[in-house]
Amino acid sequence: MVKSKIVIMLVMLVLSTSSMAAFANNFQQDFDITWGDGRAKILDNGNCLILSLDKTSGSGFQSKHSYLFGEITMQLKLVPGNSAGTVTAFYLSSSGATWDEIDFEFLGNLSGDPYTVHTNVFTQGKGNREEQFHLWFDPTKAFHTYSILWNPRQIVFSVDGIPIRVFQNAESIGVPFPNKQPMKIYSSLWNADDWATRGGLVKTDWTKSPFIASYMNFNAQACVCSSDGTSSCASNSPTSLSGDWLKQELDSNKKQKLIWVRQNYMIYDYCTDSKRFVQGFPPECKYAPLV
Numbered sequence: 001m002v003k004s005k006i007v008i009m010l011v012m013l014v015l016s017t018s019s020m021a022a023f024a025n026n027f028q029q030d031f032d033i034t035w036g037d038g039r040a041k042i043l044d045n046g047n048c049l050i051l052s053l054d055k056t057s058g059s060g061f062q063s064k065h066s067y068l069f070g071e072i073t074m075q076l077k078l079v080p081g082n083s084a085g086t087v088t089a090f091y092l093s094s095s096g097a098t099w100d101e102i103d104f105e106f107l108g109n110l111s112g113d114p115y116t117v118h119t120n121v122f123t124q125g126k127g128n129r130e131e132q133f134h135l136w137f138d139p140t141k142a143f144h145t146y147s148i149l150w151n152p153r154q155i156v157f158s159v160d161g162i163p164i165r166v167f168q169n170a171e172s173i174g175v176p177f178p179n180k181q182p183m184k185i186y187s188s189l190w191n192a193d194d195w196a197t198r199g200g201l202v203k204t205d206w207t208k209s210p211f212i213a214s215y216m217n218f219n220a221q222a223c224v225c226s227s228d229g230t231s232s233c234a235s236n237s238p239t240s241l242s243g244d245w246l247k248q249e250l251d252s253n254k255k256q257k258l259i260w261v262r263q264n265y266m267i268y269d270y271c272t273d274s275k276r277f278v279q280g281f282p283p284e285c286k287y288a289p290l291v
């Protein structure tokens, strides 16, 4: 009796410490500030991070760990007011010439005009899979949740839990899928007024600088890769955490929401840009979701 209780307690202890390692929510612990010469700051004991941009420089950070599959969630409050010309990026990327990348980019705008959420997926160094959206709220007034679910079946971009884009594994029809190269999480705030707002027509108003984007509540339910090539999701790993997200597909409620977003807020879809793809659409467009 007593012995089994102790075993249960030990198991619970192991489970709770391993999930703490994977669900940690501390910028100090999980990220390195990589550039910006003091413009990026971790505040409030690691609970909050800010990036800033002025005429001299932007700033950025990256995760300490690499991940191979995961559900990566971040809360962001984007640059308020006249943010035209600024870009805040939040993305996953591997390294090397044939890298994989999953991108969220938030293109600023004049006060009162909507941000554009730009998304892209690179596989083996090739992107050209842009989809763009407006949002159904003002992303500068409060923190909102942006997440990337990346599992062997699909990549789902979500905003406040509402899926906006799905990139399915289409390896069976010859489209590479990011499933071999571990990725790190990156974020940066920089000036892109040569293209970002109305194709570069609207320039950054430096009298409004510094521009500031804020981050909190980072969460990675993810397979963490060690430098020796082992993954925390391997079945023999002591911290194996392969949760639901690893197999997750959209349920009918989420599919409805995806349709709602794409019918009402999508402003660009490469899979319908026939001027660009005169020779025919990329093969994965066959799998393009629903709308």
Ligand SMILES: *[C@@H]1O[C@H](CO)[C@@H](O)[C@H](O)[C@H]1NC(C)=O
Residues within 6 Å of the ligand: 107, 108, 109, 110, 113, 114, 115, 116, 196, 197, 198, 199
């Ligand atoms: C800025 O606002 C204009 C006007 O509403 C809109 O067409 C455009 O998509 C917005 N976003 C960017 C990045 O220009």
